[in-house]
Amino acid sequence: xxxxxxxxxxxxxxxxxxxxTRKQALSQACGAADVQLQQALSRPEPLCCRREGAKGPETxxxxxxxxxxxxxxxxxxxxxxxxxxLKHGRVAMAAITGYLFHINHIHFGGDLSPTAGVTFxxxxxxxxxxxxxVVPLLGKIQILGTIAGLEHASESLNPAGHYMKGGTPGDVKxxxxxx
Numbered sequence: 243x244x245x246x247x248x249x250x251x252x253x254x255x256x257x258x259x260x261x262x263t264r265k266q267a268l269s270q271a272c273g274a275a276d277v278q279l280q281q282a283l284s285r286p287e288p289l290c291c292r293r294e295g296a297k298g299p300e301t302x303x304x305x306x307x308x309x310x311x312x313x314x315x316x317x318x319x320x321x322x323x324x325x326x327x328l329k330h331g332r333v334a335m336a337a338i339t340g341y342l343f344h345i346n347h348i349h350f351g352g353d354l355s356p357t358a359g360v361t362f363x364x365x366x367x368x369x370x371x372x373x374x375x376v377v378p379l380l381g382k383i384q385i386l387g388t389i390a391g392l393e394h395a396s397e398s399l400n401p402a403g404h405y406m407k408g409g410t411p412g413d414v415k416x417x418x419x420x421x
Contacts, residue, residue: 318406325405328412329396344370355381 305312312320343349349366353359358378365373377385399416403409 321405321409321411324411341370344373354378 311323344366347366349362351362353361354365355378360376360378365376368376374382395416396414397404400409400413402413402415405411405413
């Protein structure tokens, strides 16, 4: 078997050639990206970026709306989208927090259901989806009922008004106990 050895000078020429090729490819890619950026900046601003109080410093004074959802309807539609985004973000944060507690085996002490003989420690030892299957039906109904009650309260019991009728999207004042 014949081995191919390159001299040091040949290796340097090869590395220099590869570096030059990389620089050319990078400059071409950056040029294409600059063209795309200029095209994106030349488009008119979405409707939401022209509204007062709808700007954020993290996006250079504009709202991040690449799908232009703010143009799909009026103020009520935009409020609905904002409320849904905030609500789903909060649900996702709660879900990941619960999942992290579960996979780290952090749990309450005692029984989840004394009649079914299920303890929190038993649930903690199971994978997440199997743990849900072990929860008794009445427990699942309680969980879903709590979620439905919070949804109802957020839609109808907010003292500041409904978010589609002048209230603030994502407002949780319905949780505050009024004297």
